[in-house]
Amino acid sequence: MKTNSGKWFRQAAIVAACVLPLCAQPVWAERIKDLASIQGVRNNQLIGYGIVAGLDNTGDQTTQTPFTTQAIGNMLSQMGVNLTAEQATKLQLKNVAAVMITSTLPAFARPGQQIDVTVSSLGNAKSLRGGTLLLTPLKGADGQVYAMAQGNILVGGVGASSGASKVTVNHLSAGRIAGGATVERAVPTALGQGGFVYFELASTDFGTTQNVVDAINRGMGPGTASAIDGRRVAVRAPENMDARVAFLGRIENLDVKPVAGIAKVIVNPRTGSVVMNQKVTLEACAVAHGSLSVVVDGGQPQLGQGADIQVKQESGSLMNVKAGANLSDVVKALNALGANPLDLLAILQAMKASGALRAELEII
Known part of the structure; x- marks a missing residue:
């Protein structure tokens, strides 16, 4: 009487012969967008100085942070509330705090777009929890205003104190406002130079650069890409901007096997x-x-012991x-x-x- 055991073993051997070579030689491929970026397409850092109001007596001690008092005086004067220099120095507002606002302006951002901001205490405020950032201009490295920030701060911590006891969970002197700034000025971004677009690898590696060139030429046609040095690759791109965007989208998703890095x-x-x-x-x-x-x-010196x-x-x-x-x-x-x-x-x-x-x- 025949059994199916022999047939089952033969089938298992065939499957193993097909699968094991694939398992023994894993392909560590990455997309070009994970290894390189397009030259000129970059983020820009923004920074601003502002005031957070609405704190529950956890703000700056204005006697130790005179810049907070000065900022409040300037802000009130712009709103028609005029204070003398003596009155401004006597302000004791524990529900306000001076803060620095930082944000990142992404490439191709346009006026009206919302971006996230991070708010960090500049003085000695105990907590920014529950505070509201007042309207603050955010400037770039050139001193121009690129966004305006305002909104309620989300702080991911909590704290409590009573007498000499104090309990704090996470960090209370910094928070974040999701979509807290509105872009007011765009940064011109050139998508290539003439008929070429340049890719820049995250790290200098001649082997990986050559692999990127080979992958682009295989996927987009011979002569499309050429290596400039150990980090940059020049790619011939269509002149039409719509076609260029689609062309770069295909290139970014090509798989490349990077050369193993140094130990x-x-x-x-x-x-x-x-x-x-x-x-x-x-x-x-x-x-x-x-x-x-x-x-x-x-x-114990009192007992004569040294x-x-x-x-x-x-x-x-x-x-x-x-x-x-x-x-x-x-x-x-x-x-x-x-x-x-x-x-x-x-x-x-x-x-x-x-x-x-x-x-x-x-x-x-």
């Missing part, structure tokens, strides 16, 4: 953070690392660190040292100096 270890000594990419390798080496501590006991000073140094035996050909091996080798993050920073620097760490060490 790099990022170290932040302020936080003790260490991050490394998958290209980091490690040569075999020996490491000894011990810590030195000094303990000072003030003693200070007791002790110096201790923990033993740092020489440990053999095995070579690692991939990231998991490197992590295992470093974990075997049993060092804390701060000690690991010093060890990585010493490994780099000795040539055992095959990676670029960057301290941020």
Whole structure:
């Protein structure tokens, strides 16, 4: 009597033969829009100085922030309320705060478009929660006004205090207004120069730049793109603007296989953070690392006891660190040292100096 087991195994073998090669060779492709941007198409930063009103006695202490009082006096004078210099200096308004407003004007923004703004306390206000930003002009680097901001501030924190006790959740001195500014002036943006549009890669890499050129020429026709240097690519584009926009839309969605980046270890000594990419390798080496501590006991001078000073140094035996050909091996080798993050920073620097760490060490 025949069974279906043999047939099932043959079918499974055929499926495995077809699927396994695809799994063994993953394609790490990215779109051109994820790797590069169009030259000249950029955001512009805006900034402004304003006043937040409507706070619940959590505003600036005007005696310590004279610029808040001066700003309120100038604003009131523009609205027909004239105060003498003596009256202005005596203002004690705890429900207002001086703030800086920042925003980003996107490319191709037109008058009437709404953009988000971030409001940050400039003085010693305790909280901006519940406040309203008064009409504030936002200027660019050239000093021109490009947007006007106003609206209710959304603060993602909360706080409470009673006597000497205080509880704060998240940050209270900064908030955001969604669509809080209206664009008043557009920034001219040129979409290319003549018959060419230039793409700029996020980082300089000759291999990736050549892959971008090859992908564009395959997808849009030979001779469409050419590399200028290790970061820029010149693309022949249609003269008609409508056709050019559609042309660039197709180019941005072409897939490119980027060249693997250089091996790099990022170290932040302020936080003790260490991050490394998958290209980091490690040569075999020996490491000894011990810590030195000094303990000072003030003693009791009234009883005639002097200070007791002790110096201790923990033993740092020489440990053999095995070579690692991939990231998991490197992590295992470093974990075997049993060092804390701060000690690991010093060890990585010493490994780099000795040539055992095959990676670029960057301290941020």
